[in-house]
Amino acid sequence: MRKLRYGILFLGLILTLAACSKEEDTPVDRLSAYVDLWNDAKFTEMYDDYITESSKDVFGKEQFIERAEKLYADLGISSIEVIFDKPEEEKTYKKEEDVEFPVQIKLETIAGEIDFKKNVPLTYKEQGETKNWFIEWDPSFILPDLSMHDKVRISTIQSKRGEIYDRHNKALAINGSGVEIGIVPEKFNTETDAEKLATLLGTTANFINEQLNQSWVQPDLFVPIKKLSFTQEDIYNEALQIAGVTSMKAEMREYPYAESLAHLIGYIGQINAEELEKLNDKGYKESDLVGKRGLEQLLEERLRGEDGIKIYIEKTEQNAEKIMIAETPAIDGENITLTIDAEFQKAVFAEMNGEPGTAAIVDPKTGETLVLASSPAFDPNELSLGISSTRYAELTDDPAEPLLNRFAATYAPGSSIKPITAAIGLSTGTLKPDEGHTIEGKKWRKDGSWGNFQVTRVYTAPNPVDLKKALVYSDNIYFAKEALEMGSEQFVEGLQQFGFGEEIPFKYGLRTSQISNDGKITSEGQLADTSFGQGQMLMNILHLASTYGAIVNEGQMTKPVLFADEKKSEVWKEELLSAEHAAILQEDLRAVVSDGFAEAANISSPKISGKTGTTELKSSLEEAGKENGFFVAYPTDDPTYIIAMMIEGVENKGGSGYVAEKVANVMKTR
Template identity: 40%
Template sequence: MNVLKRHKIVFIIIAVILLAAVLLLVYKVAILKSPEKVLKQYMACIEKKDYEAMYKMLDQESQERVTQKDFITRNRNIYEGIEAKNIRISMIEDQEKEGAVQYKTVMDSRVGEIRFPNEAGIHTEKGRYRIVWNDSLIFPQLDSDDKVKVRAEKADRGTIYDRNGAVLAGKGAVAAVGLIPGKMSDDPSADLEKMAALLDMSAADIQKKLSAKWVKDDLLVPIKKLKKVNEKPSGTVDLENARVQEELLKIPGVIIGDEESRVYPLGEKAAHMIGYVQGISAEELESRKDDGYDQYSVIGKSGLEKLYEKRLHGMDGEKIIIYRKNGSEKAVVAERPKKDGEDIKLTIDSAAQSSLYDTYKEDKSCSIMMNPKNGEVLALVSTPSYDSNDFVVGMSEKRWKQLNEDKNTPMYNRFKQTWSPGSSLKPVIGAIGAGTGKLDPGEDLGHSGLSWQKSKSWGGYRVTTLHEYSGSANLENALIYSDNIYFAKAALKIGADTLTAQLQKAGFGQEIPFALGMNPSQYSSDNKAIESEIQLADSGYGQGQVLVNPLHMASIYSAFSNEGSMMKPHLELKDETAYWIEHAFDSKAAAVVAKDLEKVISDPNGTGHGAQLSKVKLAGKTGTAEIKASKEDTSGTELGWFCVFTPGKGTDDSRLLVTMVEDVKDRGGSGYVVGKSKGILEKFF
């Protein structure tokens, strides 16, 4: 490349650079000589957080009135405090004032969009436009002594009510234990040791709270929450809790006050159903941060609290407020209203729930009370249990260990599991046999004593029963006397294919349509085919591999009040009455079985006769299921069932109760359940 050509290229480059510089200068001058463009440039600096550049645009008088440091602090605190962004200004068309620019501001903030009209004083200094600054440039109502704050409006979590309006989970108070360090005795170590022992904490944990940087001698330091000392629904007082709080108040410096909290008035009586809330975890917050949760939120961890979380959880509101120097509220700049959580009303009757729990609290059991005419679940109980309130106030390690090491497994939810039904399944077998024509209810299948086998092909295996009786070995007597041999024969007559098909039709192997997840019932392992005659015969009287969920059992028994159709159980009072399975059993067969079940209660020989009431007609069936490793096993246990209902009642006063109790061997089998249930029947049936 020759020298002339190279010089030409250099000249062009220099010319381009000079032209760009001139254009940039012209652009800057144009901006600085236009009041509107100066204002827009000023506002654009807010999102960039370039407060120093904003200060440089102020006129000399403004800069003399406010230092750069104070200017930056004032603007940063307000704009960043409200999380201002996407700031747009538009000029008002008819500018009426000389030396001022009228404009409209629109910005996004943490509480939503903010809109307001404003004006800025702008005049020239040394050939350039400069901004006259005062606090009203931020918000028109703002004076120099005012403060701008964001105030949270806490939303209430929805309340869970029973059918009569009694609170099952809602706003209440707990006892907040605090300590004023400056009022402790001359031997603070001894005080802390005593306090720690009463609160099931370590003295080191309490000392750690007292060592926080903010703590002063005259400030109350929160230590732990306890349940309030008040009467339980049963009318008794938690004496141990009362003793602990009384002893705490004897320690110098200890103060116990009320603090608002989520509370569960029924405590352990409804814990497995209602569940509990706790503080949100980091993982939960990450997935829900866009749903109105923060690090201080509580969230449902189990039961209905978890199931209905989206409905119960409220959305907190916020206000951007200008406060005067004296602390009074001057103006609300923007507001996002709070949205309280939804209140939910259940079909549960607290009185029934409490009575069932109190009746069986010493047993490993579960109970379902339901209206068989409309599917409303009136009680859903698992015993023993834990107290939901313990999780809210803070479960101690000692209490957590006790619950998990308790051989009676109070944390185990029994009503959601499946259990061997024993003889409580016999009405189902009778209804299937009669409905399919495989079994004539009046047919005598023959007496076989207390032990029977179909043929020698069964080897040493025999079906046994407990009661011999005179009269025909038909369906009615077989139900009254709970004849295992009759129902083993009935199952063989029905056949494996028909039986499994009809059990599937009655909901076995299906998901139970209920708010709380329930384990599905099975007629064999994994609901595979019944593989042998012995398994088929055992299935006929509720043994073999048959397992039934108690709520499913309640729905099945509802068919005997609804011409063979099974009600869909539901927990919310607003839910409409609906069938889960229409015509699960033949209507005539269901009617026959229902009449026979009345005699199970009314006949003096009936296994449920101990529950008979003088003023209310009942129908039902008992069941004692053997749980053992083999036929020869003598170390196994027994489950006791009692399923009982009011036949012929109307929709409002129909009741059905299903109860299962573990470990009834040597305690009367299902008779134990019948005896304990009678008090419930007298009160609620």
């Protein structure tokens, strides 16, 4: 028993000596451990074990833990780096004296890096059963200059959407302005005028009443109802005739050329749920605007800017002074310049006068696209602001299909393809321009193997019919005979050399021109039909204009371009014609206008060369008998541009001659 008692006393003595021999923490040790917890954002352990009771009494867990955690989350802090450079020399610190060490604090936030220095004061205290060095803490440990009652604010710096300009720096899509129609409640009679205003603005009386009954509304305040563009002047003027209705200037996307460039430029609008889901990983929000059609949609990534963010402290005790602590500047979207000539496009669109059709104009030397029009169209200013379902139904139900982009589509080119057929024949050597065919009557078939199939011509040319006469009189029978001489293999190969069946190298999606549905010609009847642009042949209007470039460029087709920064004069197709054969076709195309059935284009200035074309639609009983008219032309003496125009429904307007007159009217103004 005595031995046991001595053993216990001996063990206690050893423990006491061990405790006495253990070195106490220095303030450097304590701050190092605190910094390790800080780098791991372990705020609760920092608070419980390292903060002075006096700091806890003043600030409490709400300021230290809850506020820090919330700010770190709100500011999107992705990394914390607190750097404490320990003193190189060992030093004995007196417990009765407070000490202070500098630390460097780096926080990566949604607005960039916050980097600041902080002197950390430590004092030796007995807290509870513990004696040690503790940190005198305040909110400036979280963010620089932050005090207990200050507010931390985050604000967005709005970026500007890139703008679109034409070749002459004329605005096509800009961050412009319009007006916002609103109501001053004390002057407005909801019972008599709400329905009237709603009808005018394409909304409902219920919506107007909802806006007027919002909690913030006061009798003399402006209550916004709807934005209007500069093109909606009639609605604006009528709305202001209603008592209590007024307006304010409002920022909005502006499309100065309205309908004339609508299909090419497109418009922006409020992002919908489907678009938001698709673009979710690119930082879009429910309140964002996004490209809906045309280049606004195609160039969304280039046009869209990146909003900036700033983080600042709003001081509560210093006249609400704002201290900026982090800022990422906004990056505006890219401004884009097109090769389009807006005034030229406006003139073409006006000449089309709302009739269904399309037109393209290219510079055959550089490939620059000067005009790309689709008629009729819509007002992008109206759609950008949001339209009612009733108004949208009017557009979708319109038989002229103003929402259809015709320049991106393909159509049977009819006789406008005949110069290309001739070019292929001349190049293969099967077509002899001075040798003619004797053709009798308006119908022809090769032999009995064709059954009931026969080729029909509209006009009778004097025999013998050579190339020039065939073009001037647009003789289908002549071109059918020449196609048979070539054979389907050479003809198909020739069309492929002109770009049929391949993607058009253009930075705006255009449907590929086709020889036939499967790219082949499998019968003599199909070969005959295809030679004069019928059968299953379909062609894009820009491609059609580009093919005539081979005639004025001595056999070379230039790659069409749309953007000013693209390389110009790049060869798309070459050696399609010899210089000699190109000269023959140039002479013949002038004769088509001066001596043939494109006489409406035979004006004194400028002299015009070109080829008409008419296609009869046979795809359905409803369309049977309807005709599309074409005219492809260029200034004879200075072929700096080629225009191709197609108008639908010309059967009672003079056929393709009607289109030739429109083209001539446009060329007069150039």
